[in-house]
Amino acid sequence: MSVPAQRAPVAAYQATERVRIGRGAGNDIALADLAVSRRHAELRRVGDAYEVVDLGSSNGIFHNGQRVPRARLTPGDRISIGRHQLIFDGQRLHEFVDTGPVSLAAQDLTVQVGKTVLLDDVSFTLRQGALLAVVGPSGCGKSTLVKAVTGLRPATLGQVQYDGRDLYDNYAELRYRIGMVPQDDVLHRQLTVRRALRYAAALRFADDVPRRERWKRVDEVIHTLDLDGRAKQRIDTLSGGQRKRVSVALELLTEPSLLFLDEPTSGLDPSLDKEVMQELRELADRGRTVVVVTHNVLHLDLCDRVLVMCLGGRMGYFGPPSELLSFFQAKDYADVFTKVTDEGEKWARIFRDSEHYRRYVSEPAAELAQAAAQRAAAPAPTYAPPPAVAPVPPPAPAQAADDAPDVNPTATFTVPPAATSPQPAPPGPAPQVAPPAYPVPPPSAPHQTHPAGAPLGSLPLRARARHPSAPIRQYFTLCLRMLSVIISDRGYALFLLGLPLALALLTHAVPGEFGLAAPPPTVRVSLEAQRLLVVLVVGAAFLGIAVSIREIVNESSIYRRERAAGLLPAAYLASKLTVLGLINIIQVILFVYLSVLGRGGPSQSLVLKPPMVEITVVVALVAITSTVMGLAISALVRTSEQTTPILVVLVMAQLVLSGGLFELQGEKVLQVISTIAPTRWGFAAGASTVDMQKLVPFLKDSLWDPTPSAWWRSVLVMLGQIAILVVAARIAMRRLEPGRQ
Ligand SMILES: Nc1ncnc2c1ncn2[C@@H]1O[C@H](COP(=O)(O)OP(=O)(O)OP(=O)(O)O)[C@@H](O)[C@H]1O
Numbered sequence: 001m002s003v004p005a006q007r008a009p010v011a012a013y014q015a016t017e018r019v020r021i022g023r024g025a026g027n028d029i030a031l032a033d034l035a036v037s038r039r040h041a042e043l044r045r046v047g048d049a050y051e052v053v054d055l056g057s058s059n060g061i062f063h064n065g066q067r068v069p070r071a072r073l074t075p076g077d078r079i080s081i082g083r084h085q086l087i088f089d090g091q092r093l094h095e096f097v098d099t100g101p102v103s104l105a106a107q108d109l110t111v112q113v114g115k116t117v118l119l120d121d122v123s124f125t126l127r128q129g130a131l132l133a134v135v136g137p138s139g140c141g142k143s144t145l146v147k148a149v150t151g152l153r154p155a156t157l158g159q160v161q162y163d164g165r166d167l168y169d170n171y172a173e174l175r176y177r178i179g180m181v182p183q184d185d186v187l188h189r190q191l192t193v194r195r196a197l198r199y200a201a202a203l204r205f206a207d208d209v210p211r212r213e214r215w216k217r218v219d220e221v222i223h224t225l226d227l228d229g230r231a232k233q234r235i236d237t238l239s240g241g242q243r244k245r246v247s248v249a250l251e252l253l254t255e256p257s258l259l260f261l262d263e264p265t266s267g268l269d270p271s272l273d274k275e276v277m278q279e280l281r282e283l284a285d286r287g288r289t290v291v292v293v294t295h296n297v298l299h300l301d302l303c304d305r306v307l308v309m310c311l312g313g314r315m316g317y318f319g320p321p322s323e324l325l326s327f328f329q330a331k332d333y334a335d336v337f338t339k340v341t342d343e344g345e346k347w348a349r350i351f352r353d354s355e356h357y358r359r360y361v362s363e364p365a366a367e368l369a370q371a372a373a374q375r376a377a378a379p380a381p382t383y384a385p386p387p388a389v390a391p392v393p394p395p396a397p398a399q400a401a402d403d404a405p406d407v408n409p410t411a412t413f414t415v416p417p418a419a420t421s422p423q424p425a426p427p428g429p430a431p432q433v434a435p436p437a438y439p440v441p442p443p444s445a446p447h448q449t450h451p452a453g454a455p456l457g458s459l460p461l462r463a464r465a466r467h468p469s470a471p472i473r474q475y476f477t478l479c480l481r482m483l484s485v486i487i488s489d490r491g492y493a494l495f496l497l498g499l500p501l502a503l504a505l506l507t508h509a510v511p512g513e514f515g516l517a518a519p520p521p522t523v524r525v526s527l528e529a530q531r532l533l534v535v536l537v538v539g540a541a542f543l544g545i546a547v548s549i550r551e552i553v554n555e556s557s558i559y560r561r562e563r564a565a566g567l568l569p570a571a572y573l574a575s576k577l578t579v580l581g582l583i584n585i586i587q588v589i590l591f592v593y594l595s596v597l598g599r600g601g602p603s604q605s606l607v608l609k610p611p612m613v614e615i616t617v618v619v620a621l622v623a624i625t626s627t628v629m630g631l632a633i634s635a636l637v638r639t640s641e642q643t644t645p646i647l648v649v650l651v652m653a654q655l656v657l658s659g660g661l662f663e664l665q666g667e668k669v670l671q672v673i674s675t676i677a678p679t680r681w682g683f684a685a686g687a688s689t690v691d692m693q694k695l696v697p698f699l700k701d702s703l704w705d706p707t708p709s710a711w712w713r714s715v716l717v718m719l720g721q722i723a724i725l726v727v728a729a730r731i732a733m734r735r736l737e738p739g740r741q
Pocket residue numbers: 113116118136137138139140141142143144145741
């Protein structure tokens with residue numbers, strides 16, 4: 001098995017006072033990549049040194065694997081922009097292009113949780129375009145291995161080399177080139193196949209990809225996975241196998257160089273195994289490196305390599321499938337499973353000492369190390385200019401760069417413009433580049449085809465897909481997707497609408513005819529307004545928590561996957577707040593107006609007019625505060641089943657602590673605790689509006705003064721609670737970060 005050969009830079013550029021890097025032909029370094037913004041970055045001289053600065057590009061710049069706004073350069077530094085890498089040698093930038101096929105090497109991976117070893121010293125190397133199946137008994141560490149190799153949960157010890165680069169060190173940059181199909185479905189089942197994929201494409205592709213191009217790519221993957229006839233079907237009506245294919249299609253949107261699948265056929269009809277395996281074989285043949293964790297061993301012959309894991313997270317075998325049975329001296333795969341389950345330690349030891357280990361693990365690893373050493377000692381990265389080089393025109397003013405036409409994405413390279421250099425180079429073919437005094441970093445292919453020779457999809461689109469799009473675009477896409485999911489799920493949409501109607505109906509059980517208005521002087525005491533207000537604020541708390549408490553936990557798998565693919569948590573949380581806030585407002589309007597229907601609203605208001613608006617605003621604030629509380633809890637719990645008891649306790653607590661049920665004035669402890677309950681402040685603001693102190697003179701509460709300042713104080717406290725809870729929800733969401741599972 002070969003490791004990637006040293007690859008050559010495709011161009012070199014002299015560092016000058018100011019070198020503009022971007023997609024437009026008016027740049028000094030014009031990168032043929034639509035992932036690159038027109039005016040993407042600049043190399044600037046600062047005294048004797050140079051720095052690279054992001055000019056506000058949508059996809060950013062990565063300095064030695066980390067996204068940065070600007071960075072001071074030292075010789076040997078790598079700047080990655082889109083699929084291009086520029087290596088700085090102190091005087092020049094050498095350009096390399098990553099076009100797809102990559103190798104993968106896991107070296108001595110060990111995962112430990114406390115004193116428990118989940119993965120024990122696992123190593124393997126895969127060439128580009130290889131298909132690896134990981135098999136083994138349940139609990140032997142297959143998923144742990146996948147998480148370690150994809151960087152989702154990095155190994156405690158050991159390294160993963162993505163085409164010769166350390167994955168963990170360069171995770172921020174490389175994670176966009178890795179596709180992962182987890183065990184759980186990561187799609188909204190309420191959406192149709194095409195719609196779900198279109199939203200995924202909008203989230204994963206960069207901002208400047210036109211919608212028509214995104215949609216074209218969606219149709220391409222639908223076709224590739226033979227889902228044309230299912231494109232308009234809701235995902236929850238698909239068979240298990242079809243659903244898995246949609247999950248694979250989702251990952252293929254961005255044409256990742258590495259594709260991982262964690263038990264793609266678990267729980268499916270066994271006949272689907274072969275189909276899925278054949279599809280994976282085809283994907284590998286088209287240049288992708290594919291790793292599949294599977295329980296099914298019937299079609300292992302389609303793979304290039306099989307990794308058998310023993311209980312205890314040890315390697316029992318790594319090599320071609322054809323030699324597996326003979327290695328274990330087994331009649332069939334069931335026999336192999338029995339051996340690695342019952343005698344895992346023994347077989348792990350036998351494999352360590354075997355010829356197979358030497359041939360398929362040690363030697364390829366040594367080859368890789370040797371190739372890396374050769375690269376380090378390589379004399380010079382040279383590149384041959386193509387026969388016809390079109391020199392870039394002299395630099396245009398900054399504005400002109402915007403208007404300049406895109407560089408042809410198929411062009412191999414460009415030559416730096418003479419006029420930007422203090423020592424202008426003559427136009428024409430670029431000279432050979434002098435040897436740089438630094439180890440040339442590995443991979444990047446100057447060619448744009450995979451080994452089989454067929455093009456690797458639409459490269460510009462693929463390249464653009466690897467970095468997150470801007471937050472605003474993500475935010476709007478997520479809002480639209482959430483609305484689509486709710487509207488597509490008619491039952492849920494009706495529930496959301498029916499809930500305030502049902503609550504309003506219940507409110508009419510409160511006896512009385514004056515509603516929130518003051519009763520006529522003939523009525524000495526009326527408890528109606530107090531009771532109504534309690535029902536309104538507690539009902540609003542229920543509406544808010546009920547709508548949000550399952551929202552994040554129910555889609556935590558989707559969130560995790562999307563997060564690894566570049567989703568921004570702030571955009572995600574903001575979209576939830578927006579859509580749920582909108583739902584809160586609609587529900588509260590229905591709830592409040594229907595509750596006082598036939599009775600009457602407050603007689604007068606303190607701040608907002610008419611008085612009903614003042615009450616509605618207060619009740620809506622209680623609902624929104626409770627919604628954010630629900631979101632924070634939803635990010636904290638592990639299963640949606642845990643949310644039901646929490647919902648009940650929270651609503652009960654809001655009732656008790658509202659201050660409307662009984663007097664809190666003398667209850668010191670309760671009074672303090674009640675300050676964190678949104679209903680306490682919602683009831684207080686409402687009580688100020690309706691002048692509760694006058695309506696129920698025997699109930700005392702210092703928060704109920706019928707003054708604008710008392711009303712504002714309650715409202716501001718609720719706004720403060722919202723702000724604190726948003727921060728709490730964001731912190732709670734960290735639990736769902738890749739690498740924290
Ligand atoms: N965070 C953790 N803390 C402690 N133990 C863990 C943790 N994650 C996994 N394990 C344990 O590590 C072992 C390997 O788990 P893993 O999920 O990798 O197995 P698997 O081979 O993928 O199993 P299956 O085939 O059943 O999916 C199991 O015994 C599991 O209980």
